[in-house]
Each structure stands twice: as C-alpha cells, then as structure tokens.
Amino acid sequence: MNEPAPAEQVLVSTVTPEYFDALGVRALLGRTLTADDAHENPGDPPAVISYGLWQRRFAGERAVLGRMVLLNKHTFRIVGVLPHDFNGISVDTGPDVRVPLRVVALLERPGVDIKPEKTSLELSGRLKAGVSRERAQAECSALWKPFIEGPGSPFDVPLELDPLDRGVSILRDKYGDALRLLTIAAALLLLVVCANVAGLMLATAAGRRGEIAVRLALGASRGHLVRQMLSESLLLVAVGALGGIFLAWTCAPLLMRALPPIRDLATTRLNLSLDLTPDARVVLVLLAVIVLSTAFVGVVPALAATRTNLDTVLRGVRSSQAWGGRKVLVIFQMALCTLLLAGAGLLVRTFQRLESLDTGFDRSQLVTFTIDPALAGYAEAQEKPFWRALITRMRDIPGVQVVAAANRPVMRGSGMKMTVALPGQPPSRADFMNTSTNSVSLDYFDAMRIRIIAGRAFIPADLDAKPRRAIVNESFVRRFFPEVDPTGRIFGYSTGHADFQIVGVMRDAKYRSLREPMTPTFYTPGEAGFTILAVRTKSAPEAVIEPVRRALAAIDPALPFTEIHTLADEVEASAAPERLTASLATCFAVFAALLAAAGVYGLLAFAVEQRRREFGIRIALGAKPSDIRGMLARQTAAMAIFGLTAGLAAWILIARWIRTLLYGVAPSDPVSLALTVAFVIVVSAAATAIPARRASRVQPSSALRQD
Numbered sequence: 001m002n003e004p005a006p007a008e009q010v011l012v013s014t015v016t017p018e019y020f021d022a023l024g025v026r027a028l029l030g031r032t033l034t035a036d037d038a039h040e041n042p043g044d045p046p047a048v049i050s051y052g053l054w055q056r057r058f059a060g061e062r063a064v065l066g067r068m069v070l071l072n073k074h075t076f077r078i079v080g081v082l083p084h085d086f087n088g089i090s091v092d093t094g095p096d097v098r099v100p101l102r103v104v105a106l107l108e109r110p111g112v113d114i115k116p117e118k119t120s121l122e123l124s125g126r127l128k129a130g131v132s133r134e135r136a137q138a139e140c141s142a143l144w145k146p147f148i149e150g151p152g153s154p155f156d157v158p159l160e161l162d163p164l165d166r167g168v169s170i171l172r173d174k175y176g177d178a179l180r181l182l183t184i185a186a187a188l189l190l191l192v193v194c195a196n197v198a199g200l201m202l203a204t205a206a207g208r209r210g211e212i213a214v215r216l217a218l219g220a221s222r223g224h225l226v227r228q229m230l231s232e233s234l235l236l237v238a239v240g241a242l243g244g245i246f247l248a249w250t251c252a253p254l255l256m257r258a259l260p261p262i263r264d265l266a267t268t269r270l271n272l273s274l275d276l277t278p279d280a281r282v283v284l285v286l287l288a289v290i291v292l293s294t295a296f297v298g299v300v301p302a303l304a305a306t307r308t309n310l311d312t313v314l315r316g317v318r319s320s321q322a323w324g325g326r327k328v329l330v331i332f333q334m335a336l337c338t339l340l341l342a343g344a345g346l347l348v349r350t351f352q353r354l355e356s357l358d359t360g361f362d363r364s365q366l367v368t369f370t371i372d373p374a375l376a377g378y379a380e381a382q383e384k385p386f387w388r389a390l391i392t393r394m395r396d397i398p399g400v401q402v403v404a405a406a407n408r409p410v411m412r413g414s415g416m417k418m419t420v421a422l423p424g425q426p427p428s429r430a431d432f433m434n435t436s437t438n439s440v441s442l443d444y445f446d447a448m449r450i451r452i453i454a455g456r457a458f459i460p461a462d463l464d465a466k467p468r469r470a471i472v473n474e475s476f477v478r479r480f481f482p483e484v485d486p487t488g489r490i491f492g493y494s495t496g497h498a499d500f501q502i503v504g505v506m507r508d509a510k511y512r513s514l515r516e517p518m519t520p521t522f523y524t525p526g527e528a529g530f531t532i533l534a535v536r537t538k539s540a541p542e543a544v545i546e547p548v549r550r551a552l553a554a555i556d557p558a559l560p561f562t563e564i565h566t567l568a569d570e571v572e573a574s575a576a577p578e579r580l581t582a583s584l585a586t587c588f589a590v591f592a593a594l595l596a597a598a599g600v601y602g603l604l605a606f607a608v609e610q611r612r613r614e615f616g617i618r619i620a621l622g623a624k625p626s627d628i629r630g631m632l633a634r635q636t637a638a639m640a641i642f643g644l645t646a647g648l649a650a651w652i653l654i655a656r657w658i659r660t661l662l663y664g665v666a667p668s669d670p671v672s673l674a675l676t677v678a679f680v681i682v683v684s685a686a687a688t689a690i691p692a693r694r695a696s697r698v699q700p701s702s703a704l705r706q707d
Contacts, residue, residue, distance in 0.1 A: 009375065009562040010053065011268065012071060013088070013095035014104045022126050023088065029054075030065045030080035037100045044068065045103045047076040051084035052273055053096040071097065073377040074106045085275060089124055091167040093262060093270040124164060137161045170262050170270070177660055178581045185340055185588045190293070192336045192592045196599050198297040199329045201233060234294045241290050245278055252276040260576030267412040269563060326606065327639060330599045334643025335650065337589070337596040338680055342651045344589035345672035346662055347582040353664035354575045360509025361410070362449035363567045365401075367541035368409060369533040369548060370563035376556070383528035386555065391441070393551040394535055401538050404447035405530040407439040411570040415512050420520070422480060422491050423498055435476065436511055436519055439526040445471070445506065447534045455487040455504030458525040462503065468524055470500040474508045476520035500524070514574045515663055534567075541566050581661065593679065597687040600639070604632060604691035608698075616700040625696030632692040633685075640684045644677055 020032035028051065037046050047069060058064045067078045076099060087094030099107075101121075127136055137160070144159035166172075172179075215225060255276055262270045278286075373383050387405055394403040408415050420435040421427040427434070442458045444450075452471070462469035467490065477486050492499035500522065508518040537544050545564055552559065565573075572579075608615070615628055655667035665672070 008057075008560055009268070009372070010071075010096035011094075011270070012097045012099060012107055014101045014107070015098050016101050019088075019098075019124075022124065023086075025083065025086050027080035028083045029062060030078075032080055032082075033098070033100055038102060040102070044075045044077040045100060045106075046079040047071070048080040048082060048098045049078055050082050050094060050096050050273075051086070052271055054081045069097075071099070072107050072375065074103075084273075087167075087273055089122075089164050089168050091169040092171045092272055092274045094273060096271075133161055133163065170264075171259070171272075171274075174262075175260075175577055178577060181343070181658060181661060182581065182584055182588075185343065185585055188336050188340055189588045189592050190289070191296075192333050192340075192595045194293050194296045195329045195333045195336075196595045196602075197236065199326045199599055199602060201229075201297055202326050202329070230294065230299070233297050234290070237290050237293045237297065241286055241293075245282075245286060248278050248282070252278075258580055260580065261573055263413055265414050267409055267414045326599075326603045330596070330603050331639050331643045331646070333592075333596040333599045334640060334680060334684070335646035337592040337683075338644050338647025338676060339650050340585070340589040340592045341676040341679055342647070342673060343658060344582070344585040345676055346658065346665055346667065346669060347578070347585045349665045349669065349672055350661070350663045351575060351578045351582040354514045354578055357510070357514055359514070359571060360450060360507055361567075363571050365539070365541050366447065366534060366536045366567040367545060367548075368563075368565055368567060368570065369535070369552075369561045370409065370531060371533060371552070371559065371561050372531045373556075373559060374529075376559045380528050383530075387441075387528060387530060389555055390533070390552065393554070394533070394548060397544055397547045397551065399537050399539055399544055400535055402443055402447040402536040404444040404534045405441040406444055406532045406534065407526065407529050409532045409570070410448075410509075410511055411513060411567075411574045413513055413574075418493060420480070420491055420493070420522075434479075434520060436521040437524070438511075438521070439524050439529060441527070441530070442525055444523070444534070447536045448509070449536075450509050451507045452504050453507050454485075455502070457504060462525045463527060465501075467498050467501045469503045470522045470524050471504040471506055472502055472522040473506050473518070473520070475518045476522055477505055479520045514571070578661075578663070593683050596643075596680075597683045600636060600684055600687035601691060604636065604688060605694075607632075608691050608695045611695075612698055615695050615698040619698060620700035628696040628698075629692040632695060633688055636684050636688045640681060644680055647680075648673065648677075 015033065017033040017035050017038055020026075026032070027048065030048075032048055033046060049064075049069075054060060054064060058067070064078055064081065068075050069078060070076075076097075082098075127133065140159055140161060212225060256272065256274065259272065262272060264270060373386055378386060391403050391405065394400055416437050417433040418435060418437055419427050419432055421431065440458075442460065442462075445452060445457050453474070455471070458469065458471065470491075472486060480486070480491065481489060486502050486505060489502050490498040490500070491502070502522075506523075509521075510516065511519075511521060533548075535541070535544055535548060549561065552561065618628065619625075651673075652668075659667055
C-alpha cells in the first residue's frame with residue numbers, strides 16, 4: 001500500500017464561474033467551473049488546479065480528474081487542469097487551486113464565520129464591444145455611490161476601473177525600475193558592441209581600398225559595392241544575433257533560478273510561472289535589432305569605402321579618413337563605458353551598504369521554520385498546547401540553544417501595522433498605521449539576540465496581564481516618549497485607550513527588509529497565533545533541520561513546515577534584488593570596458609600599421625622610442641578625456657532616474673565616480689601599451705622600404 005503524499009501548503013482562490021469565461025480560458029484537461037457550481041450540489045465541491053500543481057503534485061497524470069484532495073480538512077474533487085501559461089489576471093504567478101466562491105467558509109480559519117457576501121473580493125470584467133472605459137467608469141461609480149454615502153458605510157474611497165491589458169505583476173511592481181535600468185544598460189552595451197564592430201568595418205574598408213579602387217575602375221557601381229558591404233555586415237550581425245538567441249534560450253532557466261523570492265502580503269512565498277523562453281515577439285524584436293545594428297555598423301564604412309579616390313589609391317597615398325572615423329567611435333565607446341561603469345559602481349556600493357548594515361539581531365546560527373497550524377484546522381484553544389509541546393520537544397534536541405516563536409517573520413518584505421496613540425491624544429490622519437507590531441513567545445529576544453536596553457524582557461506573568469505588556473524599540477521611544485522614561489507608560493490603539501503597558505525597550509532591529517528605515521515597533525507576548533519557529537543552535541543551524549522535522553511529525557504528521565531557512569539566508573534574500581541588479585550591471589560595465597579597450601587597441605594597432613613610414617622617418621631623424629610612445633599615449637589620453645567628459649555629463653543628466661535604486665549613497669557619490677574615472681584611464685593605458693611599444697620598435701630601414 002502506497003503511503004499518502006505529505007501535506008503541503010497551496011494557494012487557493014475562490015472565484016465565480018464567470019471568471020474563466022471573462023478571461024477567455026478553457027481547461028487543458030476536464031472543465032472549468034460552470035454556473036451549476038455556484039449553487040449547493042450533492043457531493044464534494046469542485047476544484048480546478050493549476051498546471052504547475054498538476055505537474056508538481058500529480059506528476060502530470062491524466063487520470064487526475066476525479067481525484068479527491070483535502071483543503072483545510074475538507075474534501076474537494078478535481079474537475080479540471082488549467083493551461084500552463086494561465087495565471088489569471090496576474091502575469092507572473094497565480095494560485096494553485098481555484099474553487100467556487102460559495103465554499104469560501106470552508107477555507108477560513110476555525111471559529112471564523114465567513115459568508116461569501118461578507119468576503120473582500122477583487123472584481124474584474126470585460127467591457128462590451130464599443131463601450132469605452134470612461135463610460136464603464138461612470139456606470140460603476142453610479143452603482144458604488146450609495147455604498148459610500150449610505151448610513152454607517154465603511155467605504156470612503158471612490159471606485160476606479162484599472163485597465164488589465166498588461167495584467168497584474170508582482171515582479172513589475174517590485175523590480176520594474178531595476179529591470180528598466182538593466183534594459184537600458186543592455187541597450188548601451190549593444191551600442192558599444194556596434195561601435196566596436198563599426199570601427200573594425202572602417203579598418204577593413206581602409207585595408208580594401210585597393211580592391212575597391214580596382215572594382216570601381218572596372219566599372220562596378222557604388223551602389224553595388226555598398227550593397228555588397230551591407231550584406232557582409234548583415235551576415236556578421238545575424239551570426240552574432242543567432243548566438244545571442246541561443247544563449248537566451250539556454251540561460252532562461254538559470255535566470256528564473258536567479259530571481260529573488262516573491263512573496264504576497266502574508267509573506268507566503270509564491271511560485272513563479274513565468275516562461276522566459278524567447279517567443280515570436282522576441283524574434284521580431286531581434287529582427288528589428290538586426291536591421292538597426294546593420295545600419296549602424298555597415299552604412300558609414302560602406303559609404304566611406306566607396307568614396308575612394310582612384311588617383312590617390314594608385315599613387316599609394318594613405319588616407320586618414322578611417323583613422324578619424326574610428327577615433328570618434330572609440331570616444332563614443334568610452335563615453336558609454338563611463339556611463340555603465342558609473343551606474344554599476346553605485347549599484348555595487350548600494351549592495352555593499354546593505355550587506356554591512358547592522359540589522360539589530362544576530363543572523364548567525366539561527367534557523368527559521370514556517371508553519372501555520374490554523375491552516376490545518378487548529379482552533380486557538382488547540383494551538384496553545386500544540387506550540388507548548390513543539391517548543392518543549394525542540395529544546396530537547398541536541399545542539400539547540402534557544403527556541404522561540406513569532407506571529408510574523410522578519411526580512412520577508414511584509415509585517416503587521418496598526419495606528420498607535422497615547423491616552424488623551426487622538427491620532428491625526430498622518431498617524432494612520434504609524435507603528436509596526438509582532439506577537440512573540442517569551443524567549444524571542446534571546447533567540448534573535450536582540451538587546452534589551454531598558455526595563456526587562458517578557459516573563460510568564462506577562463501572558464495574562466492587563467493591560468497587555470509590550471516591549472518597544474528605540475524608534476518608538478523617539479516618536480512617542482522623546483523626553484521621558486517609557487518604562488511603565490501606557491499606549492493604545494487608534495482610540496487612544498490604555499491597551500498596552502511598556503515593560504522594556506529593545507534596540508532598533510530590522511523587520512521587513514534591509515532597506516526599510518527603522519520605524520516605531522512594539523512586541524507583545526503570546527502563546528498562540530504563531531507562524532514562525534526560530535531555533536538558535538550551538539553550531540551549524542542546518543544540523544537541526546531533520547531532528548526538528550521529526551519532532552513535528554511526532555506531534556502531527558499531517559502538518560508540514562512550508563518553509564525552512566537560516567536567518568542568514570533570509571537576510572541575504574532581502575538584498576537579492578540589489579545583488580542581482582549589481583551583478584548584471586557590473587557584467588555589462590566590465591564587458592563594455594573590455595570592448596572599449598579592444599577599440600583603443602584596434603585603433604592604435606591600425607594607426608601604427610598605417611603610419612609605419614612616418615614612425616620610421618621620425619626615428620631616423622632622431623626621435624627616441626619614448627617620444628613615439630608618448631605621442632600615442634597623448635592621443636589616447638585626449639580620446640579618454642573626451643569620452644570621460646561626455647560619459648560623466650550624460651550621467652549627470654540621467655542620475656536622478658537611478659536614485660530610487662540606491663541606498664546610503666548619492667548618485668553623485670565621489671568615490672564611485674573617481675573609481676570609474678580611474679578604471680577607464682587604467683583600461684585605456686593598458687590598451688595603449690602594446691601598440692605604443694610596437695610603434696617605438698619600428699626599424700627605419702624596413703619602414704622606408706614600405707610601399
């Protein structure tokens with residue numbers, strides 16, 4: 001007999017049957033919800049599962065239809081599987097299971113009486129043909145107005161219709177600015193590549209002056225030669241583009257794994273179902289890029305080559321046209337390189353600042369386990385003995401030092417907030433949701449190693465004390481008790497009642513993320529309602545994970561840990577967007593610097609070859625090798641100065657757009673800009689060394705015999 005699969009936490013959405021019709025989606029297997037599913041019917045209520053859950057939980061079995069699943073200890077029958085590219089109105093993530101709205105009460109916590117008509121809902125709809133959004137807005141506002149103006153109405157905001165043509169995206173909302181910055185960086189890098197290739201094409205065209213002159217002399221038209229050279233450029237660009245699309249195809253899974261964790265407001269980790277594999281739209285954009293790149297790298301060299309003067313070529317006169325054109329392209333590359341390096345430097349400095357922040361707690365040797373007994377049907381009266389038993393078992397595990405629990409995790413981007421006021425001081429509108437809060441077990445501050453700087457920590461007597469006991473942070477004291485000792489003081493909810501009494505003051509500690517400023521926060525003691533188990537160990541925290549799993553299974557084998565992380569990993573994940581952005585921006589900038597160095601080297605190598613006779617004459621007339629090297633170094637320095645000036649000027653113009661991505665560093669940070677200038681100078685000098693050395697070793701006798 002096969003053992004049942006272990007329980008796991010899934011996201012469930014309640015929808016009306018019209019939901020699927022409005023979005024125009026059909027089931028991949030089975031059916032979606034129908035009008036009959038909106039009414040009470042004999043048998044188990046239906047459930048439609050996502051493609052991801054079908055693959056992950058049921059291994060893609062087609063016999064999944066009709067299978068029974070337990071959601072909050074209630075039985076549902078699977079009637080359909082949705083297509084793999086369907087997330088609903090979301091672009092990047094969606095629920096695992098969709099069930100009829102009428103069964104919402106079955107999914108709520110025990111003891112909570114929820115009816116569909118009293119549930120907070122998200123409404124979406126499709127406009128009729130020919131109906132504008134403005135007209136629909138007016139009609140909906142007319143329906144909404146009585147609810148706003150009715151007696152005792154809790155609503156005080158107008159109803160607005162938001163377009164869903166682009167869908168809802170958590171990634172776009174959280175990381176849109178960073179993604180736009182990386183897109184701009186990629187475009188700038190493409191320009192650097194194009195400039196480099198254009199420089200090579202100019203050099204190639206200069207080397208083919210004799211061939212082109214012969215073709216023109218034999219009757220070839222300039223148009224024919226331009227088309228031929230553009231075809232060569234197109235072939236070069238197309239080969240590079242095909243290589244790029246191959247890399248994009250193979251690296252798409254790696255990029256998905258590199259994305260930071262995405263969570264909802266309840267800090268539940270969401271499964272991304274994005275498909276980053278290049279599709280037809282990407283191919284169309286690629287074709288447009290190929291055309292533009294071909295025009296950029298091919299037109300100017302082709303026109304310059306076909307303007308060859310036959311008499312000049314036949315007399316063996318060297319032209320400086322390619323030299324001058326390539327100088328402009330190298331200066332352009334240096335400017336773009338400076339721009340990318342400046343941005344990358346600031347992003348790296350931002351990441352370093354976040355990593356070096358004092359979080360206020362000790363992230364080492366602590367592992368967190370996410371678990372919610374309420375989702376498994378535990379009532380509050382059952383939760384207290386459960387948590388007592390679990391914490392007691394944890395303390396008996398070898399290597400465990402301190403065990404604690406909390407209602408909300410830290411460093412996961414979300415937390416609880418409420419409006420706090422002092423007795424007799426009603427809060428203003430600006431005080432709305434002015435304080436963060438969390439409910440924790442008695443040993444929480446020992447487990448997190450958060451220092452109590454005044455008063456005391458929680459004790460068992462605080463659990464049932466009235467008013468409820470609270471420990472506040474330094475920011476709370478600065479906000480509400482700036483000039484008095486806060487110990488023993490009273491505060492309350494927005495009504496200003498005496499709901500809490502302060503027994504201690506803790507040092508400021510990060511709550512939601514590394515970026516979040518220190519805000520007023522207070523903690524209350526509790527014995528239930530927890531979702532986080534924090535275990536501090538005497539050695540490596542990973543060693544206690546399996547013993548903790550076994551301890552939970554001994555209490556309730558059907559209750560799973562939904563997430564297990566070390567606190568160090570949680571802190572690292574909080575800075576994951578900055579790490580990813582800084583890493584990609586740095587790769588782009590370094591690649592741009594290498595291309596700029598290649599451009600400088602190619603330009604000087606081309607100049608040395610073209611000016612061998614000149615260098616030979618100079619040496620024959622008494623010039624020293626150091627004079628030749630100095631001359632080329634000055635030319636490189638002039639290009640570097642022009643490129644740096646243009647790049648820094650461009651940075652000053654666009655710096656304000658990157659301000660929201662920075663932390664603890666200004667866009668005009670002198671250290672980052674100085675390092676950028678130094679790096680460009682070093683790269684230019686390194687690229688100059690070999691051609692300058694080669695020029696200084698030209699033998700006058702061989703140079704003067706050169707044709």
